Amino acid sequence: MSHAFYIYTSYGIAGIVTLCLIAWTVLDGRARRRELAALEASSLRRRSAAAAETQKP
Amino acid sequence: MTESLAITKFSDLANPTRFLALAARILPWLAAVTAALFAVGLYLAFTTQGDYQQGDTVRIMYVHVPAAWLSMMCYSVMALSAIGTLVWRHPLADVSHKAAAPLGAAFTLIALVTGSLWGRPMWGTWWVWDARLTSVFVLFLMYLGIIALNRAMDDPSRAARLSAVLILVGFVNIPIIKFSVNWWNTLHQPASVIRLGGPTIDGEFLRPLLVMALAFTLLFFTLHIMAIRNEIWRRRVATQRRMAARLAGRES
Amino acid sequence: MRLIAETLAARRGEDLIFSNISFALGSGEAMVLTGRNGSGKSTLLRVVAGLIRPAKGRVDWVRSGAGALQLPGEVSHYLGHRNAMKPELTVAENLGFWRDFLGDMAGGAGLSAEEAAERVELPALLDLPFGYLSAGQQRRMAFAKLLVAHRPVWLLDEPTAALDAAAEALFARLIRAHLTAGGLVIAATHQPLDFEATQRLEMKGFQYAEMEEGI
């Protein structure tokens, strides 16, 4: 009485769902971190530009 | 465990920045332990003997039961966080139940699919409106409803409070749903269906089951902490963007 | 290129809003609509844009040289009270969409989203969702929409409402540039804008006699 198909399918689906979940969490985290870094960089740029302008005159 | 303790007891951890620091320290260890447990659990799951009655399909239980357990535990975690949101107005609690909802939905989905795959050779159809399966399906719909509610609102703190109310009402409702589904089911058909699991599990099956359950639980917490972190970052991005808009207005 | 209106009258529901309005506007000319609230400034602009059918009279877009006949609305930009931008999308996505969707008319070229944002002096906000912007910033970005696709006629309904003096001057500058390039502008405004209006049309509503005639 071997039900290999059902067993492997259920492990396979469980694995796929879990992997998708992990991948989604990790990728979401990376995207957020990238956005934060970009914002950080742009605010730094703005701040330094503002500083340069105040120094000029 | 870490969050629920953190939420209720240590107000130090109220600070999201502290949470981020703590998460960064814990996460690698948690992930490593989870991976190790999964390795052991999967090894045990495929090497133990099959049941003489259910045959090899009992191996499906090693995934199904932990997923079903998680689907309920996750809802409890969300209910705790919802209390945190409504009673203590804890910022991390807001984030916690929002982050947990997709995880709960995913594990419930695994429980449903594996249950259906287990039932196919047992019952001869993919789906039976068995009391347990039906309750899990209703739980799945509730998870999706909470996710949809969270997505439908712009303002995160308002969304958190409203979905907290929904979560708590749902939590109170769960026993009633379970009872009525049971009643509905026995009303319509005699208990001819083989119950999932049951008390006749002996040690041979218990060991891989416990290891897998532990592995799944740790996986949930790892992902939960990561998702909370993502959510905190997402909110920071949003606030910084709004700030950038205001700053740009002032400069020009 | 001329925009000609003859004995226009318009109703909203059963109410007659205005009647017997005629004007002719040529290339490089601007007309300012003045008048108290409810005198029909917005309605006139919407009639010219083709969004409301006039109860009487007609508006024509006459172009020298042969070419396909076009409705006035099709050669116009319309900046109404609402900004026609989606709060969920970023400013760049909004401007990019209108640039692709509106397309350029013959005789001019639209700017890129970046250049347009540069013109309204808010280049830093391109990547932010439109909903994050303040009311004044949103209005400026809505104005930038006029720059991403070329249209000879600009119909502006209270373009500077809720804007500070600096932004008003900016809008006036952009309107002057459009006029110098041979464009036409019809603007309804309360406060005087700093560009040379060749025509001024004071909306007075309607005369009772006309209503009794049933126009």
Next chain:
Amino acid sequence: MGIIMTALLLRDLKLSIRAGGGALIGVLFFMTVVAVIPFGVGPDLNLLARIGPAIVWIGALLAALLGLDRLFQTEREDGSLDLLLMQEHPLVLTVLVKCLAHWLANVLPLVIASPLLGLFMNMNEVGIGAVMLTLLVGSPALTFIGAVGAAVAVTLPRGGLLVSILVLPLCVPVLIFGVSASYAAVEDPAPFLPPFLILVAITMFFAVLGPLGAALALRNGGD
């Protein structure tokens, strides 16, 4: 023209993904409605299998109408509708593309979810395939008919319910031929092809009539 319409399609798809999960809500409604039926009629698998195609179709019909009232209303609220109306390219085409985007984002997920619900209703493989195929072919007609209702109700403050009331009677032919084609695939004596081809014809007919009617309504509903 291609660029213009691609831009509109992409924008509408982006909006439906970003603006708070309209697609998710439709699928969720579909699942909930179908899942509630067994609680009403009881878990008798044979009965469920018999009524399955009809239930899945009705669920999909209701879910497809769910987000339709917002099709033009969001455009009107932020003023975009004025600009869509003013353009030189035909308004019918704009409406058609908006319908297409709405179908892709909100109705196609229903078609994809329908086999799952077929399993819940204990339908066999052929029946599930037939329901999915008829939904795939028939559901665009629902969107096209719905677009007329959405355009008529665009200026109404609470048009949502009204759109459903206006549109449901017009959807009856689609439902009749969709369900009868699905049953014909399962039950032997009835031929599958005639009702299926009529369904295809209905969809193609409304692909023309729907956008025309909606464009006409939008032109006349302006204020």
